Amino acid sequence: MSLTKIRPSPPLETMKDPSPRPTLSLWERIKRDKLLLAFALPGIILILIFQYIPLLGNVIAFQDYQPFLGIMHSRWSGFDNFSVIFNGDPAFLNALKNTLIITALQAVFVFPAPILIALLLNSLLSNKIRQIVQSILYLPHFLSWVIVVAVFQQILGGSGMINNYLRANGHDTLSIIGNSELFTTVITSQVIWKDTGWATILFLAALAQIDRSLYEASAVDGASRWRQTWHITLPGLRSIIILLFILKLGDSLTVGFEQLVLQQQAVGLGVSEVLDTYVFNNGIIGGAWGVAAAVGLVKGLVSVVLVLAANKLAHFFGEEGVYKS
Amino acid sequence: MGVIAAIGAPALTSCGDGGAPAGTNAGQAVLPTFVKFPVASADLPGTNEGVTDGYFTYPANPPRVTTGVPGDGKPITVMMPAANAIPPATDQNAYAQELNRRLGSELKVAWTPSADWSQKLATTIAGDQLPDVFNLQNETPDFPAMLEAKALDLTPYLAGDAIKKYPALANIPTDSWRGAVFNGKIFGLPIPRGITTSRILYRREDILEQLGAATVPSSFADFLELCRIATDPGKNRWALAGLPLTFIQEMYELPNNWTETDGNFSHLFEHEHMKDALESGRQLVASKVVNPDAFASAQAQYKKWFDAGTAVMVEDSLSAWQGFQRRGATVPGFKMAAHPAPGAEGGKGVFWLGKPNHSITAINKKAADRVETILNVLNWLSSPFGSEEDMFRQYGIAGTDYELNGSDPIMTDQGTLEIKANPVYLTGSPATLYISQGEDAVRARHEAEEALVPLAVKDDSNGLYSATASRAGAQQLKAMEALQNDIVQGRKAVSDWDAGVKEWQAKAGDKMRLEYEEAFMHMNNA
Numbered sequence: 001m002s003l004t005k006i007r008p009s010p011p012l013e014t015m016k017d018p019s020p021r022p023t024l025s026l027w028e029r030i031k032r033d034k035l036l037l038a039f040a041l042p043g044i045i046l047i048l049i050f051q052y053i054p055l056l057g058n059v060i061a062f063q064d065y066q067p068f069l070g071i072m073h074s075r076w077s078g079f080d081n082f083s084v085i086f087n088g089d090p091a092f093l094n095a096l097k098n099t100l101i102i103t104a105l106q107a108v109f110v111f112p113a114p115i116l117i118a119l120l121l122n123s124l125l126s127n128k129i130r131q132i133v134q135s136i137l138y139l140p141h142f143l144s145w146v147i148v149v150a151v152f153q154q155i156l157g158g159s160g161m162i163n164n165y166l167r168a169n170g171h172d173t174l175s176i177i178g179n180s181e182l183f184t185t186v187i188t189s190q191v192i193w194k195d196t197g198w199a200t201i202l203f204l205a206a207l208a209q210i211d212r213s214l215y216e217a218s219a220v221d222g223a224s225r226w227r228q229t230w231h232i233t234l235p236g237l238r239s240i241i242i243l244l245f246i247l248k249l250g251d252s253l254t255v256g257f258e259q260l261v262l263q264q265q266a267v268g269l270g271v272s273e274v275l276d277t278y279v280f281n282n283g284i285i286g287g288a289w290g291v292a293a294a295v296g297l298v299k300g301l302v303s304v305v306l307v308l309a310a311n312k313l314a315h316f317f318g319e320e321g322v323y324k325s
Numbered sequence: 326m327g328v329i330a331a332i333g334a335p336a337l338t339s340c341g342d343g344g345a346p347a348g349t350n351a352g353q354a355v356l357p358t359f360v361k362f363p364v365a366s367a368d369l370p371g372t373n374e375g376v377t378d379g380y381f382t383y384p385a386n387p388p389r390v391t392t393g394v395p396g397d398g399k400p401i402t403v404m405m406p407a408a409n410a411i412p413p414a415t416d417q418n419a420y421a422q423e424l425n426r427r428l429g430s431e432l433k434v435a436w437t438p439s440a441d442w443s444q445k446l447a448t449t450i451a452g453d454q455l456p457d458v459f460n461l462q463n464e465t466p467d468f469p470a471m472l473e474a475k476a477l478d479l480t481p482y483l484a485g486d487a488i489k490k491y492p493a494l495a496n497i498p499t500d501s502w503r504g505a506v507f508n509g510k511i512f513g514l515p516i517p518r519g520i521t522t523s524r525i526l527y528r529r530e531d532i533l534e535q536l537g538a539a540t541v542p543s544s545f546a547d548f549l550e551l552c553r554i555a556t557d558p559g560k561n562r563w564a565l566a567g568l569p570l571t572f573i574q575e576m577y578e579l580p581n582n583w584t585e586t587d588g589n590f591s592h593l594f595e596h597e598h599m600k601d602a603l604e605s606g607r608q609l610v611a612s613k614v615v616n617p618d619a620f621a622s623a624q625a626q627y628k629k630w631f632d633a634g635t636a637v638m639v640e641d642s643l644s645a646w647q648g649f650q651r652r653g654a655t656v657p658g659f660k661m662a663a664h665p666a667p668g669a670e671g672g673k674g675v676f677w678l679g680k681p682n683h684s685i686t687a688i689n690k691k692a693a694d695r696v697e698t699i700l701n702v703l704n705w706l707s708s709p710f711g712s713e714e715d716m717f718r719q720y721g722i723a724g725t726d727y728e729l730n731g732s733d734p735i736m737t738d739q740g741t742l743e744i745k746a747n748p749v750y751l752t753g754s755p756a757t758l759y760i761s762q763g764e765d766a767v768r769a770r771h772e773a774e775e776a777l778v779p780l781a782v783k784d785d786s787n788g789l790y791s792a793t794a795s796r797a798g799a800q801q802l803k804a805m806e807a808l809q810n811d812i813v814q815g816r817k818a819v820s821d822w823d824a825g826v827k828e829w830q831a832k833a834g835d836k837m838r839l840e841y842e843e844a845f846m847h848m849n850n851a
Binding site: 066067068069070071091153157158159160163164167168173175177178180263264265266268269270281282284285286287288289 | 443444446447448450451453465466467470471474475558559561563616617618620621622635796797798799800803804807810811814816
């Protein structure tokens with residue numbers, strides 16, 4: 001009797017609900033949640049019709065698909081369409097290599113950029129200035145890639161603003177656009193310029209969630225701004241950073257089709273061919289829908305594996321990740 | 326398109342994305358009889374070899390050439406790419422309403438931006454949703470099989486003298502009809518373009534005159550020198566908007582895509598002088614006479630540079646002439662010209678003829694019961710230049726869409742907007758040369774055509790079908806363009822071309838050759 005008294009009190013949550021809920025059968029749960037389910041129904045139907053049913057169309061990856069014959073009458077071709085991936089075609093390997101290089105560059109330079117900007121914006125005291133800066137940073141997100149590429153070319157191109165100025169003043173010109181060695185730098189800068197501002201939104205929202213009293217308490221304890229960032233802000237952002245990173249991994253093999261296809265001719269396929277443009281140049285262009293579907297399917301599978309693996313890793317480190325296991 | 330055109334890809338030089346269908350095995354038996362439909366006599370008559378009829382003004386008081394109303398009162402559904410922006414909807418478009426009234430059958434057009442066309446067509450075919458009438462540009466592999474499955478065989482209605490029932494369609498040249506015949510059957514109506522799909526090198530003669538360099542070059546060395554003189558980066562001016570690879574290849578008298586001798590086919594890529602042409606292209610780029618942004622820009626940008634005088638020369642299709650001339654009207658002293666390519670070492674070069682058609686228009690198998698009505702409507706739409714029907718179709722309603730200046734229609738702002746509903750990719754009359762910019766402009770182009778046409782070289786694969794070309798031709802061409810690009814920009818050596826050609830031959834070229842040779846033999850024995 002006395003022993004139980006000495007035992008430390010159980011954590012708060014378990015105290016509220018000491019016995020687990022009685023397990024309900026599926027039908028009972030449906031009955032209990034019928035209103036909520038009814039609300040979710042239109043969304044589920046939409047997802048079924050526009051996401052899940054079209055997934056069945058992936059069978060054309062195993063067909064010599066011709067639109068005029070349709071899925072029902074096109075010839076089955078087994079894994080022929082996948083040969084482009086596995087036959088070691090140097091053009092495909094080059095595309096894979098470039099995709100991985102660009103993905104790595106984006107993970108290192110593009111991904112952290114909005115976090116830094118969000119921290120910077122957060123440290124601005126004047127709300128008005130912050131809103132103005134934020135609006136300016138958001139704007140490029142709404143421009144299409146055609147415009148962004150044109151803007152970069154007008155400024156940095158061989159007959160662009162900077163080079164015209166240099167030429168007019170008797171200096172040597174800079175070869176930036178169309179220089180295959182600088183291509184990855186240029187496209188990474190374009191992505192940062194276009195989308196960093198927009199991507200700060202989530203981080204700013206997360207920053208707003210952090211309890212102000214933590215900063216006050218740390219200030220009382222004499223913490224510097226740097227220590228506050230390190231010990232309060234970043235831990236507060238950690239779960240959203242990990243969540244977004246996992247999602248980013250999901251489309252890591254998709255590195256900007258439009259952006260690249262617009263700029264391929266100037267720098268050559270050697271540095272600019274990625275998986276998506278390879279599919280376009282070798283599948284869509286000749287009406288080889290089966291091949292295009294096959295590469296898309298493999299890309300999708302790789303992405304799913306990457307997301308699941310990253311999520312497991314997140315759980316391992318005690319984070320929630322995208323979903324709870 | 327511009328990106329592709331910039332490199333002068335031989336098979337992609339028409340203004341569609343995929344090039345016009347080539348047609349196959351057009352045995353003479355099925356071809357419609359050609360009956361010229363004389364309406365207005367030309368001020369500068371064309372030739373049978375291809376020079377276009379030239380008109381200084383639009384013929385005054387154009388006569389009606391059809392009788393009655395072609396339609397049957399029921400709507401005709403249509404699918405085609407939009408040449409420009411999507412036009413205003415019919416209920417807000419006086420021109421479209423009047424067109425429907427005159428046709429007697431409403432044209433229900435599903436306009437598709439040309440960039441989305443091939444995807445839209447593929448999904449429409451896959452969904453079995455094709456309308457009564459649809460445009461085709463050889464998008465799908467196994468094109469003839471697709472036509473057999475979806476398109477109505479028009480042979481009984483159009484072959485031989487049967488076409489005389491449709492006089493405006495009979496006015497379409499035989500060469501164009503060859504492009505609509507597949508498996509020995511007429512599967513569509515051509516949208517004829519004559520020689521206007523050919524690429525030529527335009528020059529800003531006014532700028533060259535100012536520089537005292539308005540001479541016609543007599544060799545490649547001469548051309549390079551002219552380019553050097555015309556280039557002045559300090560003034561933001563380069564001789565060439567893009568690399569005029571077609572023009573260079575014409576200097577080396579290279580074949581226009583495929584060439585046939587004694588039944589044997591060989592391709593441009595395999596020609597011994599192809600590497601010389603690439604070397605010359607490389608020299609032009611290395612000499613910095615090409616706009617430094619050329620390879621990062623598209624044809625639309627090249628046009629702007631030429632308009633602005635930032636580029637002195639630009640390669641474009643012959644059909645772009647009117648547009649240059651029209652926009653040039655705002656530039657004081659604007660004068661442009663074109664001349665054939667000289668021989669690389671002196672003498673004469675050649676002139677690559679473009680495909681005779683833009684594309685073809687097919688009629689749905691399911692619309693077989695209305696085929697005569699549809700053909701009547703298409704006949705009406707093909708009414709030749711100088712007829713009342715053509716005047717209306719091209720310029721709209723007098724007083725609303727255009728005002729007359731003499732007998733020349735001048736578009737109003739409303740007209741410019743509404744006329745986009747002109748179903749240009751349904752059918753058309755043979756190309757004519759009419760520029761509402763006065764006599765000199767017409768004469769300049771007519772003279773250029775007269776100089777070019779005697780040097781004309783056809784693509785000998787026109788009218789022949791190769792399954793490999795249809796399946797893998799476009800991808801392999803794309804790969805070769807990438808290699809050409811790398812070579813002329815100095816990223817790869819000219820000697821790398823040989824390995825590229827070997828790969829091309831192995832992946833597609835050799836099979837295409839065999840198929841063309843077989844088709845050629847078949848056609849001649851038929």
